[in-house]
Amino acid sequence: METTTAEHIIWQEQDLIRNEFPILKQTVNGRPLVYLDNGATTQKPVSVIRSMQEYYTMYNSNVHRGVHTLSQQATAAYEAARHQVAAFIGAHHHEVVFTKGTTDAINLVANGFRKDILKEGDEVIISAMEHHSNIVPWQLACEEKNAKLKVIPITDKGELEMDVFRSMLNPRVKLVSVAWVSNTMGTVNPVKEIIELAHEQGIPVMLDAAQAAAHIPIRVHELDVDFLALSGHKLFGPTGIGILYGKESWLDKLPPYQGGGDMIKHVTFEKTTYSEPPLKFEAGTPAICEAIGLGAAVAWASKLGIHRIGAYEHQLTEYAIAQLKAIPGLRFIGEAEHRSGAISFLVGDTHPSDVGVLLDQQGIAVRTGHHCTQPLCDRFGIPGTVRASLAVYNNTEDIDRLVEGVHKAVTLLG
Amino acid sequence: MMTIKEQQDRIIEDFEVFGDWMEKYEYIIQLGKDLPLIDPKYKTDDNLIRGCQSKVWLHAELTDGKLVFTADSDAVITKGLVGLVIQVLSGQTPKDIAEAEIYFIDAIGLTSHLSPTRSNGLLSMLKQIKLYAIGYQAKSLQN
Numbered sequence: 419m420e421t422t423t424a425e426h427i428i429w430q431e432q433d434l435i436r437n438e439f440p441i442l443k444q445t446v447n448g449r450p451l452v453y454l455d456n457g458a459t460t461q462k463p464v465s466v467i468r469s470m471q472e473y474y475t476m477y478n479s480n481v482h483r484g485v486h487t488l489s490q491q492a493t494a495a496y497e498a499a500r501h502q503v504a505a506f507i508g509a510h511h512h513e514v515v516f517t518k519g520t521t522d523a524i525n526l527v528a529n530g531f532r533k534d535i536l537k538e539g540d541e542v543i544i545s546a547m548e549h550h551s552n553i554v555p556w557q558l559a560c561e562e563k564n565a566k567l568k569v570i571p572i573t574d575k576g577e578l579e580m581d582v583f584r585s586m587l588n589p590r591v592k593l594v595s596v597a598w599v600s601n602t603m604g605t606v607n608p609v610k611e612i613i614e615l616a617h618e619q620g621i622p623v624m625l626d627a628a629q630a631a632a633h634i635p636i637r638v639h640e641l642d643v644d645f646l647a648l649s650g651h652k653l654f655g656p657t658g659i660g661i662l663y664g665k666e667s668w669l670d671k672l673p674p675y676q677g678g679g680d681m682i683k684h685v686t687f688e689k690t691t692y693s694e695p696p697l698k699f700e701a702g703t704p705a706i707c708e709a710i711g712l713g714a715a716v717a718w719a720s721k722l723g724i725h726r727i728g729a730y731e732h733q734l735t736e737y738a739i740a741q742l743k744a745i746p747g748l749r750f751i752g753e754a755e756h757r758s759g760a761i762s763f764l765v766g767d768t769h770p771s772d773v774g775v776l777l778d779q780q781g782i783a784v785r786t787g788h789h790c791t792q793p794l795c796d797r798f799g800i801p802g803t804v805r806a807s808l809a810v811y812n813n814t815e816d817i818d819r820l821v822e823g824v825h826k827a828v829t830l831l832g
Numbered sequence: 833m834m835t836i837k838e839q840q841d842r843i844i845e846d847f848e849v850f851g852d853w854m855e856k857y858e859y860i861i862q863l864g865k866d867l868p869l870i871d872p873k874y875k876t877d878d879n880l881i882r883g884c885q886s887k888v889w890l891h892a893e894l895t896d897g898k899l900v901f902t903a904d905s906d907a908v909i910t911k912g913l914v915g916l917v918i919q920v921l922s923g924q925t926p927k928d929i930a931e932a933e934i935y936f937i938d939a940i941g942l943t944s945h946l947s948p949t950r951s952n953g954l955l956s957m958l959k960q961i962k963l964y965a966i967g968y969q970a971k972s973l974q975n
């Protein structure tokens with residue numbers, strides 16, 4: 419395979435990278451595991467696992483509360499993780515709010531817009547390829563305020579209809595919230611252009627970066643995006659942690675999401691004053707260990723270089739598409755020009771769940787179903803897809819096994 | 833008419849001949865394809881058991897004191913498994929069905945298909961069959 423110098427390094431490093439993921443060295447149903455469900459969650463390198471084990475073995479303690487040594491260590495590590503994540507996305511650390519994940523981050527913003535910003539007749543724009551977690555929070559907010567949820571349509575290839583998007587922008591629109599990368603089709607949306615167009619009319623933009631974070635370098639200040647959400651567990655980190663990036667001015671403006679400890683400056687029964695962001699949004703004891711794990715995860719990914727990971731995966735995706743294409747009757751759902759991560763397909767009139775069951779029998783983990791994008795599946799008139807989603811530790815052997823597995827499944831389903 | 837236990841033991845015996853997973857699934861898939869399981873007029877939303885992965889339709893009818901089930905699924909492997917369940921439980925009395933212990937799925941190594949995370953509708957279908965049986969049993973006790 420032809421590679422440029424920088425990319426070449428990852429092909430050579432492949433064995434080493436893979437070696438850092440202990441979970442991959444096992445057999446499932448008698449075959450070596452092929453893990454191609456990274457869109458759902460990625461596996462974790464030893465450095466992440468070790469960081470979490472160290473926390474519980476050496477300095478478990480509550481943060482922001484104690485004068486004792488362990489509490490100071492825990493607080494320092496928790497805040498260091500915030501700095502690491504901030505550096506990873508090109509933000510200031512006080513613009514990074516720890517959340518439970520992408521869903522939680524979107525709900526935080528949707529809750530603030532519902533309370534203080536959306537009025538009757540206003541509009542929120544999302545797209546036809548959104549994950550349910552970037553649909554339902556806005557639906558709830560709009561329903562309550564009698565605002566309208568508007569949906570950017572997509573082409574048959576699975577790309578946003580940008581002309582339609584342009585025509586949807588008007589002064590009633592209070593926010594545009596779209597996925598950077600589609601979890602079902604792997605489409606990479608033109609987020610820079612979306613942000614520029616919306617900003618021309620003074621409309622803020624939120625990006626759901628859940629599927630972008632492990633594949634595409636994120637520079638929030640360069641993008642000038644107003645809000646961005648991501649999940650640690652899709653980025654080689656633990657579950658239960660993610661972030662909301664918000665521009666300082668927006669985090670100041672949004673009301674607190676939940677009340678409790680850690681988020682207050684002063685409490686009397688008459689009136690409570692809140693901490694400055696980000697702590698304003700982090701009520702209660704946070705997921706300390708998970709935040710530290712996420713810090714280790716972004717450190718791991720940064721050391722490898724997200725742009726190099728992306729370049730490597732791009733070649734692997736092209737290889738996978740070329741190989742899968744040769745399977746008779748196979749059609750792709752989503753054929754965007756710019757893509758990343760996920761490859762969705764159907765074969766003939768076989769049901770995706772049947773193919774998934776037969777791949778599992780061969781030790782191959784893919785996801786089947788609607789991938790929490792039911793409106794998108796309705797758009798294509800399909801019950802779901804078979805989705806293989808790649809990460810940097812996948813290699814051409816994984817793809818070959820997948821192709822062989824699909825062949826076998828289709829033969830059996832004949 | 834074989835009892836529920838005899839039906840299950842027969843299936844377990846049938847499955848013993850299969851050498852590997854492929855033969856086993858080939859058989860299930862064939863079963864799924866061969867069985868015209870349900871009258872289309874019963875493929876209604878009322879009879880629909882929605883799994884996340886695949887759908888199952890189940891219709892129950894009491895004839896001569898026996899509970900007869902027909903069913904269908906949009907996924908062929910699920911349909912084959914549904915067919916096996918029906919072989920075991922259809923045509924039995926509500927009492928026998930309500931009291932039956934279903935062990936054959938375990939014994940033929942297909943337990944994973946019953947796990948809630950598979951969410952193919954099979955587990956919900958088994959529960960629904962039991963509910964029908966208990967319901968009809970209660971009714972017959974009242975009469």
Ligand SMILES: Cc1ncc(COP(=O)(O)O)c(C=O)c1O
Pocket residue numbers: 457458518519520521522549551552597599600601626628629649790
């Ligand atoms: C595009 C997208 N948005 C949001 C989410 C939700 O992420 P989480 O479940 O980690 O909150 C996912 C995860 O599946 C996703 O793929």
